[in-house]
Amino acid sequence: MVTSSLVAGDAVGNDILQMARLLRADGHEVRFAAKANLVPGLETWSLADCLKQLTPEDVLVYHHSVTLPEGVELFRQHRGPRVLRYHNITPPELLRAHNTDIAHGCALGREETLALLSAGPAAIWAASAYNAQELQEASAPARICSVVPPLHLIDELHRVLPDAVMAANLAGGRKHILTVGRIVPNKGPHRLIEALGVMKAQGRPLPQLHIAGKITPGLEPYAEGLKTRAIELGVTEDVKIHLGVSLAELRALYEGCQLFAIASDHEGFCVPLVEAMSFGLPIVALATSAVPATMGDAGILWPMADARVWAATFARVLRDESLVTELSERGRRRYAENYTLEKITGAFRHAVQQLRSKS
């Protein structure tokens, strides 16, 4: 398993570690190679050493989510079967106005996608149909593409005890809205603050907005801008930003909030959506990229991010108990039918089996 940074807790890191667990359970030996390893106690090869260690019988699974030229080179040079695991890469245009270096990295990552495809992977494991379509439009043969949603830690999220302090803060009569994801412009948390501002201006009962995520280095001004905008709109006390929450805190947030909102410009799959479904949290989402397909009919999907429309939607969901019940049931059903670890494990094992039969 080759990746840029191995981080426990993020979507890609969870996917890699869960894949390794399943493959090992099926009798395979799994090794990791990463530019940076942030998982304590996990042994990894350096990317430079990786090629020396591999034999033509070994399968290289390349997790592609950021630029990693040396990883692409490794992918090209490996003589055994190569699998492209495609998590998608943020389109650079979404970040160019905020940080040109990061946007440039995204552009390079997208160029590397083409290089990886032209290297002739034996299989492509796309995290969503959207991702698969994207690659196929870039000339990837459909016959080698499988859709395998990200292997996640939702079962663990349901097992851990909710953080008591967070749970206490969310208790009481007030309603709470949650969004989860990196605090970056393309994830759109500013749109939710705008909607909150509209609710305040309209004199509607004001929920508290919880933004849980991490700030990407280089995009700190954006996170600061969120606070500034909250001040401008007079909703400072109504916006809570939670940086680097633990699983226990995350569970408390999912359990304590009454609505999950995601106004992202671009998602390759969107694991938080699935987490919200698993908790039966009503969802309001922006219909972009993979979001409509991941969510299906399990929430309210708007093709536009107009703050007035979103404010009205929040108000409606938060006061309409029958709508909450309906959305909650739809979410739980969609999760059970499509995204339980068992279901995704099945898709993953099927993809592995296909690779074996080809090999």
Add this chain to the structure above:
Amino acid sequence: MDLDLIKREILRDVFQEGMTVPTPVSERPLSPGQSPATWPAKVLGEARQAEKLTSVKTPLPKFFNPLFRQQNLVNRSLIASTRAGADGLAAVMHAAEQLNDELEVLRRLVFTSGIQADTGGLPQLRRAARCSESIVTLPWVLRQTTRLAVGATVLVSGCAGNLLNLELASLGFKVIGIDERECRDDHPNFKFLEANPAAPPLAEGSVDAVIAVALLGQAPPGALAPQPPAEADVAALAAWRQVLKPGGALILTIPFGKSSPTAHRQLYDSVSLDHLLKGWTVETREFAACADQSSWLYPTPEPEAARTVVSNTGRAQAVALVVARK
């Protein structure tokens, strides 16, 4: 429970608060009386300043490397085509629109300059171009302009990001382009107005023709379905009618096919198209459709176009091509 019904109720709720049309992009004024949102424009503005200051970090010479430039073209075409930007369908994604603009210019330049697709990246670019509805809509629009006298005043609503302004201006038309996005086209016969293209701030009866390519259908399909046309589109046609001279021509391209909640734009069907064009004298009503999500074919019979469904990425697979007179 019908979620579409709930969404219509929500929109009605919003309309009652004085909002006339749903604004498709988030970065818009928030409430009556409030100035255009300073956020994220404010932050974007600051970031742009910062970008200017740090632009020296960009390895400029790289852009003059033909291989890099070619890869960059391919990369952009990949992004645009896969994010439904290549044919301008992702109206809600402002950034993608901007990218699409660039792509459109690149695409036209590539094809008009006769560059051969015999090396690495260009096949993908050509494929993206072939899949885009603009491969048929823009040439079709140019074909329709033979109805207009040389020197006629033509309003291009939604003019940013394609070569149409310059092409029309070069053909001798007096072109007025309107867009909320930046447009840097420069030509003695071209004037640009930064304004809402669906509500041109022009005098009544002042133009001979209005051209709107891929501008309609940007209302939320889930919200206003199943009965388009969207109020925004009806309002746009009314505004264009006002600025047209008597007998003036309205040249439109409209996404067409079976409506879908995953479509990036509102898709019109035969009935809703009739409704939209009510009161106009329709001279031409033609269709083009994308076969196998790869090649656009014109003309396509209306029933066949009406059967098309959106692609997996939410792009319309058919387009209505209309010329109507005031």
